[in-house]
Amino acid sequence: PTGYSFNLDGAAIYLSISLLFLAQAFGHNLDLGQQLAALGVLLLTSKGMAGVPGSSFLALSATAAALGIFPVAGVALLLGADRLMDSMRVVVNLLGNCVATFVVSKWEGQFDRSVMVRAFRGEITNHDSAIMLGVEDDFEDQELERISGGEAPSPKFRGGPNPEDIPGFQMSRPGSHAGPPERSSAAINHE
Template identity: 55%
Template sequence: MQTLKRLLSQIYVQVLIAIVVGALVGLWFPQIGTALKPLADGFIKLIKMLLAPIIFGTVVVGIAKMGDLKAVGRIGVKALVYFEVLSTIALVVGLVVVNVLKPGVGMNIDASNLDGQALAGFTAAAKEQGVVPFLLDIIPTTLVDAFAKGAMLQVILLSVLIGVGVGQMGPRAKPLVEMIDLFLEAIFKVVGMVMRLAPLGAGAGIAFTIGKYGIGALWSLAHLLIALYVTSLFFVLVVLGGVMRSTGLPFFAFLGFIREEIFVVLGTCSTEAVLPRLMQKLEDMGCAKPVVGLVLPTGYTFNADGTCIYLTLATVFVAQATNTHLSLVDQLVILAVLLLTSKGSAGVAGAGFVTLAATLSTLHAVPVSGLVLLLGVDRFLNEARAVTNLIGNSVATVAIAKWDGALDMDKARETLARRPQADAT
């Protein structure tokens, strides 16, 4: 009885139970499941309101205490190089798998008969995106504007600039740094309170997904779903697992360490819902605060491994389903374009789908109307994308910390060696 009570006190167990209950509610009572969406949205909004101050405080305090501008630049360069390499590998893996499994072959869809009105919102958003607007949007209009909009990259830019400025002030800035650090500690206390609602948010998110789209949508595009989930699993175990093992740390123990965050993301389809908690966990594990503050939030924009897998897989799937022939050269061109567009639509709601619409609109090689085929199952596809993105950015933070000498290996090994029952909730 004591063991069961201790097990049920773990958030990841509560979230898992909530996901199962939510799935049953959505399956048996679809109208109730659909009506639960505000609970999931409310939980995500509670977390999002805390993101800007957490990122700001973490980066400013980390850089100010580091006091080395060259180290900040070194970490940033390593992170961007890592993100580009891993994103390219993810795109290539998706492209190879979709050509091997051919999930869209045999569907014989006539693109001219598809109603593209449902795509109007996505294509409009896609037209607004681009590399240049994306880069300019990193600069906030005012100091307060970045926090008001919750724009992650804008907050990071301001945090780096202010952190460098505070670091140059020397000992005089110590009271200010300590005050920000104390404020950050208080914010994390709030995060702990909000995370108690994680089971409610995850269960409501699953109930809404199944209640709105139903199991029938899964069966209709089962080949695509299986292809994406299998590819994502392969990428996580082989590629990300290889990166983690290169740091000298056990990969499966690390997955167990972030299991709560994985389950929450699975239920809510939002990686932002666990960002504050994940930052705190990685610091507790032994990653230096400046590395966590710089790499993890930036990775949410530049290192969407799951989204990259989805982009190449979904693009070729639509071509296969509509009998659109793509030569090797065509696919390589798509790959090259996706290397740019996968970054240019970051921060947009439904970024994966918007990026896909932008890519197809640019190339004209694959009918944009074919995206209608994906609308019914995009939420299910998003679960695989979000979880892969989460694991990818978590591994990236640990790896870059290790390579920069900013990871306490003894502390990391000790943390990962703990039994799940001993973890504090």
């Protein structure tokens, strides 16, 4: 909902290792104070990265410009390998997010190992998942529509009057046209 890319572990590792590599390639051995300063700048620039390919390369360029340890043009040394490294960053980011999901579910007491094992074995169907998520009514409606050849079942109302109980109400089905309600000959003769 925030549009923010969280937990970019792969990008964080890439930025720090690349920065140290480039500093050494230009003959600068960073002492502890410079490494901590680089870490602080990396924390800021990595938070501005978007979740798009190549964004960490731009963050590395911004970090190099902010630190001034080596020329920004030196980042071009990594340009040839960046495509391959980008694929590796994606894998590390994905695994980091998977681990974070498990950790948070354990902390919240929502992790059920037996359900996980059943899902990995393929024993849990979509219907089982719908029941676990509490949306089984929606799932049943979709399944009935699929089975009945496109005709949607009448909706389930959770409160208020049911429109089908209202005299003269006709519900149209998808793909059909329900015109005005049919009037009986007695009603026509009465007019």
